[in-house]
Amino acid sequence: MASLDLVQTLSSNGLPEVPSRFVQPLQRRQPCHGRSSIPVIDLIDLLHKDESCAETAAKALKRACEEWGFFQIINHGIPDSLLEDVRRVVKNFLDLPMEEKLKRPMKFEPYHPTGYGRLFDFSEDTILDWVDVLIHYLSPSALKDPDYWPDKPTNYRESLEAYGNQVINLVKVLMGILSKGLGLESSRLEEAFGGDEAQVVLRVNHYPRCQQPDLVMGLSPHSDGSAMTVLLHDEVEGLQVKKDDAWWMVKPIPGALIVNMGDMMQLVSNGRFMSMEHRAVVSSGTERISIVVFYAPTANAILGPIGIDQHHAIYKSIKYGDYLATYMNKELKGKERINSLLK
Numbered sequence: 001m002a003s004l005d006l007v008q009t010l011s012s013n014g015l016p017e018v019p020s021r022f023v024q025p026l027q028r029r030q031p032c033h034g035r036s037s038i039p040v041i042d043l044i045d046l047l048h049k050d051e052s053c054a055e056t057a058a059k060a061l062k063r064a065c066e067e068w069g070f071f072q073i074i075n076h077g078i079p080d081s082l083l084e085d086v087r088r089v090v091k092n093f094l095d096l097p098m099e100e101k102l103k104r105p106m107k108f109e110p111y112h113p114t115g116y117g118r119l120f121d122f123s124e125d126t127i128l129d130w131v132d133v134l135i136h137y138l139s140p141s142a143l144k145d146p147d148y149w150p151d152k153p154t155n156y157r158e159s160l161e162a163y164g165n166q167v168i169n170l171v172k173v174l175m176g177i178l179s180k181g182l183g184l185e186s187s188r189l190e191e192a193f194g195g196d197e198a199q200v201v202l203r204v205n206h207y208p209r210c211q212q213p214d215l216v217m218g219l220s221p222h223s224d225g226s227a228m229t230v231l232l233h234d235e236v237e238g239l240q241v242k243k244d245d246a247w248w249m250v251k252p253i254p255g256a257l258i259v260n261m262g263d264m265m266q267l268v269s270n271g272r273f274m275s276m277e278h279r280a281v282v283s284s285g286t287e288r289i290s291i292v293v294f295y296a297p298t299a300n301a302i303l304g305p306i307g308i309d310q311h312h313a314i315y316k317s318i319k320y321g322d323y324l325a326t327y328m329n330k331e332l333k334g335k336e337r338i339n340s341l342l343k
């Protein structure tokens with residue numbers, strides 16, 4: 001296959017048209033309906049000493065997960081200065097010369113792509129998304145290959161380590177509350193996903209400016225294969241969520257993190273917490289960077305609906321590693337994968 005430059009290079013080379021491999025067929029260019037105010041959840045309320053306040057907030061969280069599967073979390077406890085650091089070191093990495101970034105080119109291990117480059121490029125027929133990515137593990141230690149963490153800029157590793165730990169703690173708190181919301185012990189979901197063996201992956205999505213933004217997708221419609229996903233944005237719009245068959249542009253709140261339920265949360269909750277389809281669009285005026293943490297089960301976890309009479313289970317059980325294998329080896333296509341687990 002002839003090699004095609006990464007998007008950042010294509011963006012800066014000044015060509016009037018995007019290469020044909022990025023052009024989406026008309027039926028895949030569904031318009032956006034408008035802006036949405038996805039639910040806003042305040043962690044201070046969720047952890048409030050006043051029980052009735054905490055309970056009201058927990059109900060709002062549960063409703064957000066049932067109706068949208070997406071919310072923005074404010075007062076999440078991760079200092080603004082750390083979020084700033086993370087955005088800065090990631091931007092500094094992306095600004096390095098291509099040869100430096102390609103010292104860790106994308107390697108496609110069976111389930112675990114890691115490195116810098118292009119995702120989901122399976123054959124010359126695959127339509128490519130207008131995005132370059134950097135991926136590495138944050139946890140567990142067996143998968144956290146330090147060689148795949150950029151060593152430039154100098155404080156990249158320190159900032160991402162600190163941020164990763166804080167996001168993992170936040171996810172655990174949210175999962176504890178959602179676990180109780182399903183009528184389970186607060187630790188039940190965390191245990192189901194493998195406790196400290198859960199796979200936590202960082203992915204930087206870099207969407208450079210695009211000369212023909214209406215013809216391409218930044219990230220094609222998909223649902224996340226994870227249990228929960230936490231997205232740090234750069235205040236640039238681009239994330240769209242599909243609800244009631246329409247696409248809604250998320251308006252990012254400065255300082256907030258965007259959280260969404262992944263397929264594994266939909267599975268274990270027997271379809272109560274929704275792993276919604278979403279996509280990213282790009283613009284001709286501004287680049288966009290999203291820094292995403294996927295909190296996913298350990299590969300050995302066998303998962304199915306939890307805490308219900310199995311007659312009422314609408315999904316089959318699956319070993320997460322098998323799910324991941326199909327997830328990573330196919331083009332992104334809406335909610336095809338989780339729907340394939342329906343009984």
Ligand SMILES: O=C(O)CCC(=O)C(=O)O
Pocket residue numbers: 203205219224238239240278279280289290292
């Ligand atoms: O960049 C975004 O807004 C979306 C990222 C995303 O959906 C993903 O990385 O799975």
Ligand SMILES: [Fe+2]
Pocket residue numbers: 222223224278
């Ligand atoms: Fe996603």
